[in-house]
Amino acid sequence: MSRYSDERRKAVVAKLLPPYNLSVAEVASQENISPATIYKWRKEARTEGRCLPDSSDPRVEGWSSRDKFAAVVETAAMNTEEVAAYCRQRGIYSDQLKRWRHDCEQAASLSYEEQRQEADLSKQQRKRIQELERELRRKNDALAEAAALLTLSKKVRAIWGDAES
DSSP states (O other): OOSSOHHHHHHHHHTTSTTTOOOHHHHHHHHTOOHHHHHHHHHHHHHTTOOOOSOSOTTSOOOOHHHHHHHHHHHTTOOHHHHHHHHHHHTOOHHHHHHHHHHHHHHHHOOHHHHHHHHHHHHHHHHHHHHHHHHHHHHHHHHHHHHHHHHHHHHHHHHHOOTTO
């Protein structure tokens, strides 16, 4: 049998959601429950399909991709008023939800060929960056060598005098 009742678990997990938006550490200290237990309960709630952000800061999008997708799916058939109520309940803005929907649509619209082309382009860009970094190191080394030679030539002139006179 579980040490905590289902009601207690739900009440604790609810503190992670709006309007409280407490962090796991805050809830753990308030409830005198280990953070690992609360993380486990949050994970279980997510597997049940509940959207729980990773962060308690509403300005930071602490929602995982999975949670964002779930929110988009949950609100797909809702009208404007229902979406507004959903957003208020979960402490998100409707603009965030619209952006998430757009991102989901964009991700779904990429064909395999487009994904492969983007991966190839990314690989080419990384290779070009490596070449530029290598060239920059070579030029920095050459510049340091030129500066050292200039310093040495000045010291030679200072010690032996100007050879041209």
